[in-house]
Amino acid sequence: MASLDETEGDISPVADSHQLPHIFIIAGPSATGKSTVAQAIAETFGLPMVEGDDLHPQENIDKMSQGHPLTDDDRWDWLKTVASVSVDTSKPPTSPPHELGGERQCRPACITTCSALKRKYRDLLRSQLSGLETAILHFIFLTASEEELLRRIEERNNHFMKKNMVRSQIVTAEVPRTLELDGEEGFEGSDGDGGDLENDCTVIWTDNLSQDEVVEKAVEVVKQLMLSDIGTEIDGL
Numbered sequence: 001m002a003s004l005d006e007t008e009g010d011i012s013p014v015a016d017s018h019q020l021p022h023i024f025i026i027a028g029p030s031a032t033g034k035s036t037v038a039q040a041i042a043e044t045f046g047l048p049m050v051e052g053d054d055l056h057p058q059e060n061i062d063k064m065s066q067g068h069p070l071t072d073d074d075r076w077d078w079l080k081t082v083a084s085v086s087v088d089t090s091k092p093p094t095s096p097p098h099e100l101g102g103e104r105q106c107r108p109a110c111i112t113t114c115s116a117l118k119r120k121y122r123d124l125l126r127s128q129l130s131g132l133e134t135a136i137l138h139f140i141f142l143t144a145s146e147e148e149l150l151r152r153i154e155e156r157n158n159h160f161m162k163k164n165m166v167r168s169q170i171v172t173a174e175v176p177r178t179l180e181l182d183g184e185e186g187f188e189g190s191d192g193d194g195g196d197l198e199n200d201c202t203v204i205w206t207d208n209l210s211q212d213e214v215v216e217k218a219v220e221v222v223k224q225l226m227l228s229d230i231g232t233e234i235d236g237l
């Protein structure tokens, strides 16, 4: 088992930095809406999607189904797989985002769901992706109150994640501290250690938003980040 301090990765860098894809990771605890939001973004922009839950080894699924939270070790190799599958999926040819269409071209991209609950998990993804010059990474971290997650899970059938896992997801989750949220009244930050801000993250609190409203916000984040690339010439899309 690789150590959590390990920083080197096993993903090859993309040769031409102008071709670096965007990887948008839709993160957050169970039932915050990751799959729903990721599917909507992928459809809106015609981009491929990676469902992180599909990449868990069977032992992880069995463990969660039996109501046992995953440990750091359980998540470590899975996170590395999520990173490498996302890189492979984001390589051209991918559809250019049609909403930004016309003559303008954007980088290739993919939308990935992955809980990425703790800061050190996001740091691992950073070291595997941005750190190795394989992608431009952005997290959209969805969150909600425990009560709301319990309500959503209760309404949902046929999913391995049951109500008894909500507490551990909430306790484990370290909501990223971002410039936007820092100093906001009542916001205590993520890991409580006053670590660096995570400005490659956008946090969306979903309690009081409908699914459509969350999708609208997330689509806008992706659109703005892709628009900021316009002007960069990218061949091969």
Ligand SMILES: Nc1ncnc2c1ncn2[C@@H]1O[C@H](COP(=O)(O)OP(=O)(O)OP(=O)(O)O)[C@@H](O)[C@H]1O
Binding pocket: 028, 029, 030, 031, 032, 033, 034, 035, 036, 037, 053, 113, 152, 153, 155, 156, 161, 206, 209, 210, 211, 212, 214
């Ligand atoms: N903003 C919202 N308001 C109300 N219900 C929502 C909202 N977002 C998602 N839901 C509902 O919550 C449930 C969980 O959504 P979804 O499967 O997208 O979450 P998830 O984070 O991918 O979950 P998991 O990681 O457990 O697979 C679904 O039934 C969905 O319809």
Ligand SMILES: O=C(O)[C@H](O)[C@@H](O)[C@H](O)[C@H](O)CO
Binding pocket: 028, 029, 030, 031, 053, 070, 075, 114, 115, 116, 117, 161, 169
């Ligand atoms: O890190 C974790 O504990 C897991 O990835 C979970 O978050 C679930 O897989 C997911 O949310 C499905 O319910």
